[in-house]
Amino acid sequence: MASVIHSFDPPERFVAGTVGPPGQRTFFLQARSGTRVTSVALEKQQVVVLAERIEELLDELLRSTGGETSIPAVSPVALEDNGPLEQPIVEEFRAGTMTLSWDTDDSRVVIEVFPFTEAAVVTPEQLGEELEEPEPDEILMVRLTAGAARAFVKRAAQVIDAGRPSCPFCGG
Template identity: 55%
Template sequence: MGPVPQTAHTFDWPDRLVIGTVGRPGARTFYLQARAGARLLSVALEKEQSAALAEKIDELLDELMAADGNRFSVPDEAPVELVDDDALDQPVEEQFRVGIMGLGWDPSTAQLVIEAVPAQPVDPETLEPVGPEPEEVLVVRIPVGAARAFAQRTREIVDAGRPLCPRCGEPMDPEGHVCGLPDGPQ
């Protein structure tokens, strides 16, 4: 991935890690937000990145649960006391827009490690990044129970968008929907 970013925003055992949204369904901006004490950091990401992160976290936790007789005590469901349904902390100030996300496991601390690197402009011909390497990265380390709760909340946030058209499967806007299928809602 090249040289190490100059600024690493690191949150070990944060007080809070959530994905939330700003805006109405159909025009929501997704944010990954970490808080430790008075430190608050928000990075913008796509709905698809949010959904993929939740899916990968659950896959990793399921693998750990099945391996070595679950020696890391991975819960199969989000522990009730760790479920966080509150809104994003205010103010939501975008540090950067996420380009690449990484997910890892640190067995020495029994924590999942989430890394988010800013998006870089790409050459439309080669799709290779252009310009300097990103100068910052967000690194968050969370224990398995918090990770399970984070993934559950993220799925709920992603699913709370616009309802899908029962005919064409596309999201419907509150102002109306032009269905791509014959005889669909107009």
């Protein structure tokens, strides 16, 4: 069976967001183009790591080109998105493996999100074995401009911090 690929190249909107009160939040990645919306559930730590890796990728590209590139050093104000997730939220799948790359031909950050599967969990006894991973049923693929990727990182950090209580000593 062929995989269903939810492709957004580029999306009108790509954000991380949550549903629920702090401590009980469910995290989502959400991509939208026109009326087509794809929502993928994931763990908070996956949002943290994805945002960190995107920022590292863009910073390294900026550094390696000596600043002679169209990669902004910070999130462009015009691309910032603080709106709520699109409603209704229909979870397509729960995220497992994610890949991140840079397409030099189009100057795009490419994010691929694959569903979590039990087959992807490796036990200590299986470490030396050659395992065949099944073809995923669905994939979310998003291709972002560098500016949109910076805006995603900024919003992801805000979403993550929104669930943290203020420090009782300093208020921060």
